Amino acid sequence: xxxxxxxxxxxxxxxxxxxxxxxxxxxxxxxxxxxxxxxxxxxxxxxxxxxxxxxxxxxxxxxxxxxxxxxxxxxxxxxxxxxxxxxxxxxxxxxxxxxxxxxxxxxxxxxxxxxxxxxxxxxxxxxxxxxxxxxxxxxxxxxxxxxxxxxxxxxxxxxxxxxxxxxxxxxxxxxxxxxxxxxxxxxxxxxxxxxxxxxxxxxxxxxxxxxxxxxxxxxxxxxxxxxxxxxxxxxxxxxxxxxxxxxxxxxxxxxxxxxxxxxxxxxxxxxxxxxxxxxxxxxxxxxxxxxxxxxxxxxxxxxxxxxxxxxxxxxxxxxxxxxxxxxxxxxxxxxxxxxxxxxxxxxxxxxxxxxxxxxxxxxxxxxxxxxxxxxxxxxxxxxxxxxxxxxxxxxxxxxxxxxxxxxxxxxxxxxxxxxxxxxxxxxxxxxxxxxxxxxxxxxxxxxxxxxxxxxxxxxxxxx
Amino acid sequence: xxxxxxxxxxxxxxxxxxxxxxxxxxxxxxxxxxxxxxxxxxxxxxxxxxxxxxxxxxxxxxxxxxxxxxxxxxxxxxxxxxxxxxxxxxxxxxxxxxxxxx
Numbered sequence: 001x002x003x004x005x006x007x008x009x010x011x012x013x014x015x016x017x018x019x020x021x022x023x024x025x026x027x028x029x030x031x032x033x034x035x036x037x038x039x040x041x042x043x044x045x046x047x048x049x050x051x052x053x054x055x056x057x058x059x060x061x062x063x064x065x066x067x068x069x070x071x072x073x074x075x076x077x078x079x080x081x082x083x084x085x086x087x088x089x090x091x092x093x094x095x096x097x098x099x100x101x102x103x104x105x106x107x108x109x110x111x112x113x114x115x116x117x118x119x120x121x122x123x124x125x126x127x128x129x130x131x132x133x134x135x136x137x138x139x140x141x142x143x144x145x146x147x148x149x150x151x152x153x154x155x156x157x158x159x160x161x162x163x164x165x166x167x168x169x170x171x172x173x174x175x176x177x178x179x180x181x182x183x184x185x186x187x188x189x190x191x192x193x194x195x196x197x198x199x200x201x202x203x204x205x206x207x208x209x210x211x212x213x214x215x216x217x218x219x220x221x222x223x224x225x226x227x228x229x230x231x232x233x234x235x236x237x238x239x240x241x242x243x244x245x246x247x248x249x250x251x252x253x254x255x256x257x258x259x260x261x262x263x264x265x266x267x268x269x270x271x272x273x274x275x276x277x278x279x280x281x282x283x284x285x286x287x288x289x290x291x292x293x294x295x296x297x298x299x300x301x302x303x304x305x306x307x308x309x310x311x312x313x314x315x316x317x318x319x320x321x322x323x324x325x326x327x328x329x330x331x332x333x334x335x336x337x338x339x340x341x342x343x344x345x346x347x348x349x350x351x352x353x354x355x356x357x358x359x360x361x362x363x364x365x366x367x368x369x370x371x372x373x374x375x376x377x378x379x380x381x382x383x384x385x386x387x388x389x390x391x392x393x394x395x396x397x398x399x400x401x402x403x404x405x406x407x408x409x410x411x412x413x414x415x416x417x418x419x420x421x422x423x424x425x426x427x428x429x430x431x432x433x434x435x436x437x438x439x440x441x442x443x444x445x446x447x448x449x450x451x452x453x454x455x456x457x458x459x460x461x462x463x
Numbered sequence: 464x465x466x467x468x469x470x471x472x473x474x475x476x477x478x479x480x481x482x483x484x485x486x487x488x489x490x491x492x493x494x495x496x497x498x499x500x501x502x503x504x505x506x507x508x509x510x511x512x513x514x515x516x517x518x519x520x521x522x523x524x525x526x527x528x529x530x531x532x533x534x535x536x537x538x539x540x541x542x543x544x545x546x547x548x549x550x551x552x553x554x555x556x557x558x559x560x561x562x563x564x565x
Contacts, residue, residue, distance in 0.1 A: 230523070398518045425519075426526025434523055 053160040060166035069303030070402030071409040075323040084285040084324030090359035094189040101371035106198040117375035120448040125381040131244035139274030152265030158318040176221040180286030181321040200454035214314040219287040222246040231435035234385030246309030247273035254311035272311035288322035294333040296365030305393025332415040339386035345373030389428035505542040
């Protein structure tokens with residue numbers, strides 16, 4: 001009896017122990033619930049691809065959370081009224097590549113100097129020319145497009161495949177990657193066959209229709225190099241090289257991703273600076289990688305600013321698109337205007353608010369003035385002064401810049417405060433000499449005296 | 464270097480607590496709270512400044528470095544003087560060789 005009583009006593013539980021046991025069980029339950037989606041998700045993975053999925057909702061396995069550098073980021077919409085924070089107020093028409101800034105320069109619609117300048121503004125600096133030359137090797141139709149493999153390989157479900165594609169991009173050295181629902185109006189209506197044709201021929205003979213329409217876009221982003229930007233004026237000899245660096249890097253990533261997706265049995269086309277079929281601005285917004293800025297069609301990423309270039313892959317691979325993002329940039333650009341104050345061509349508007357342009361609202365930047373300065377700049381090669389001075393762009397990764405981005409993403413008053421601090425500390429307008437690693441040849445920076453021959457013309461025959 | 468600075472900051476924070484503890488406690492509670500609050504704020508501002516100057520100097524932001532030295536050092540000195548006065552390290556009248564009056 002005594003033994004039985006002892007046993008009974010052993011199984012008695014005080015109120016404190018009861019609560020402890022309850023708390024432990026709850027904690028275990030929560031942990032189980034958090035882990036469960038992974039198991040459920042893994043159940044959907046074909047066993048022969050040997051892939052263990054990340055948790056549901058995770059950005060990717062290599063980067064479980066997207067890195068927004070301290071900014072407070074909210075999700076926005078991608079529908080017929082909004083693309084992120086850009087308001088759609090009418091019909092956004094598909095535009096022709098021949099109506100973009102550089103094409104207008106090549107067609108002689110900006111100025112004679114700009115037309116001549118277009119054909120040598122990058123290669124006049126030997127380093128920029130070298131990177132640009134490398135870019136042309138990945139520009140052919142065979143490099144960017146092709147037929148998908150006849151049989152589809154087994155792949156994980158769309159969410160896991162999205163994580164996998166992002167990790168593939170990070171593996172290929174992308175700084176950022178996002179997946180979007182491809183806005184149909186982001187495609188060019190026509191693309192240029194060869195820019196040199198534009199000089200001598202009617203525009204209709206220089207373009208071909210671009211008819212591809214795929215549901216998703218993968219955007220890869222590569223930084224234009226912080227230290228180089230800190231040492232540069234923004235419009236010296238290295239400026240075009242910075243663009244070419246990121247164009248080349250993103251182009252390489254895009255053509256590899258596209259080829260990989262085609263090998264899995266799905267359609268995929270790479271779009272990069274040497275062979276675009278789409279406008280990158282709306283692709284960036286749709287992929288949750290930025291918002292439009294005061295500079296017009298440049299999209300700014302919360303961490304990288306717009307010190308980046310992107311390339312894209314359009315595809316019908318089953319994916320889960322990310323949502324566009326809102327981190328208060330429209331309020332920030334409204335009160336800052338530092339890019340407009342520092343633009344050497346005066347192309348960036350000082351207007352308070354965006355205006356309608358092709359069916360959507362954007363700041364009314366003068367694309368022709370900007371293009372003319374970039375192609376005819378005789379102090380260097382191209383220009384990225386706006387990129388250098390923007391308070392979101394010109395920073396190393398540190399706790400106080402993260403704090404700055406947090407402040408800058410919280411409305412007009414805090415944006416004014418951030419801009420004042422940025423000016424007080426002299427960020428953006430300084431040149432840090434210790435990082436100036438490149439060579440300058442000012443005697444080479446003259447605009448080309450003539451125009452290239454007509455590629456369509458028959459080659460001259462010798463007697 | 465960053466790790467060393469964090470370590471040094473932690474050690475000095477604790478040392479500071481031990482150093483001012485005998486003088487921080489006052490008969491009025493709000494004065495005690497004021498002393499400790501001021502100590503924490505002064506210490507935080509000082510090390511935010513040191514960290515800010517250290518990072519900006521290393522990256523090469525000349526104007527940010529010099530501005531931060533004036534700004535954070537200035538605030539730090541003002542707070543330090545106020546704290547020293549409240550704790551009785553400065554500004555006390557000696558009434559004899561052995562006693563001090565706060």
